[in-house]
Amino acid sequence: MQVPKISNFSNVKLQFNSNVYPTRLYHQNISYSQTDTVSFSGKSNDKLDNFKMALRNMRLLENHGLRAADNLDNIEGLQNGLRTLENLDMHQITFLFDAFDEDRVSFPVVRGCYHNCSYCFLDAKAPIVRLKYEDFANVFKDLAKMSKRMNYKFENHWGEDLTLFYDSDGSEIYLLDKNNKVHEFPELNKLAYDILKKPGIFDTAGWNPKKRDIQDRMDRLVKYYSNFENSEEVSQICISLNPFEGIYNQSVMQRRVGNIKNADYLKSKYIEMAVNTLHTFSPLLYNPKFGIICRAYPDSTPGDEYDGFRAFDMKELKYDILDAYREKYADELEENPESYEDLVGAFLVSTAGVVASGRDNSFKNYQSESIFPRIMDELSDKEFKDAATRKTALIIDTDGTVYAGDDFELCRTDIKLKFDHPVSKPIKPTPYEKVARFKKEE
DSSP states (O other): OOOSOHHHHTOOOEEEETTEEEEEOOOOOBOOOSSOOOOOTTOOHHHHHHHHHHHHHOOOOTTSOGGGOTTGGGGTTTTTTOGGGTTOOHHHHHHHHHHHHHSEEEOOSEEOOSSOOTTOTTOOOSOOEEOBHHHHHHHHHHHHHHHHHTTBOOOOSSOOOEESOSSSOGGGOEEEOTTOOEEEHHHHHHHHHHHHOOOEEEEEOOOOTTOHHHHHHHHHHHHHHTSHHHHTTEEEEEEEOOTTSHHHHHHHHHHHTTOHHHHHHHHHHHHHHHHHHHHHHGGGTTOTTEEEEOBOBOTTOOSGGGTTSBHHHHHHHHHHHHHHHHHHTHHHHHHOHHHHHHHHHHOOOBOSOOOOOSSSSTTTTOGGGOOOOOOGGGSOHHHHHHHHHTOSEEEEOTTSEEEEEOSSOEEEEEEEOOOSSOOOOOOSSOOOSSEEOOSOOO
């Protein structure tokens, strides 16, 4: 499933100079307190004093970020003892800190999706792979310790968010720890929010209503964010209802070849799922952070392949869903008839944000969204690194690999967090062959 705030995914924050590549604006976050906040074992007092002195003497180059600070070599070893960071040097770590502070961050705890939405530009498919809770928690524990050692304070300067998904549905976001205890989205999101100060995004396209474990998980999530104090931990809570979802897409395809019975059955299954999703999240209807994402192609889009996927088609599906909702929950709506009208008002069909994808589907060549990515593999190593640095999103994969990216490009970096139980799954868009290297060359 794609990140819903597409516009912010490419909201570049750059300062331009005719002689250099643009770089992120930087807000100085290092304090120079005499207080010893470096407290880790295996270091002599002299070494600690050297680190403190080096931190006090660091010179931050104006508007070039923490990674351009003077004397990083003098604090090499500051990361010792932090397992997830122990394979990185301070040049790599300061890039990470810069990106955590200035970029959108995606740290998917699961990879893969069952919805098979036909317009998914991330080509999200089953099976699902899932991170271990301890690996997830250790990253933020180590970031907290490292920021304390550096007297560094994370801030959210530009209103960026952090997502715990990349190519998966929010209903599948949970982790198991070594004792098989379940840790769900609100807990995981709060853990990240408390350290990085970036609110999270939740997005789901629905789930099988008969899956009791998922239904209970979503009920708990809605109850948690119904508390106004908890809702500050998220920037958006979205449900995605559209004709591209796999079940409904199959219904359209069956109707095209004349299998009307199969088409009607699949459509009814999709409507059942959509009604259940709407009802589950209805307690959040008046929360300003809640929204319904409903996208379709413009009615003017030419071509038979778009039949069933235009705004007109989606509006018909919308009212089929709402009619089924009104029938199933008639008793509730009789007690609170205004809620139905408010639900109708929130369920708006949009033709913006339907993204042409690399997936081999009928929407690949949507005429107004042709994609011409830069031939970045032909850049020099320095140019490629600079281009990766300017990307406005950071993606940490379930195997620990860190990418810099945007909607259509992924640049693999030489940064890989150390997980005890890394899990791998191919990622889309396919990363460039070159690697952006932030480790200091010997």
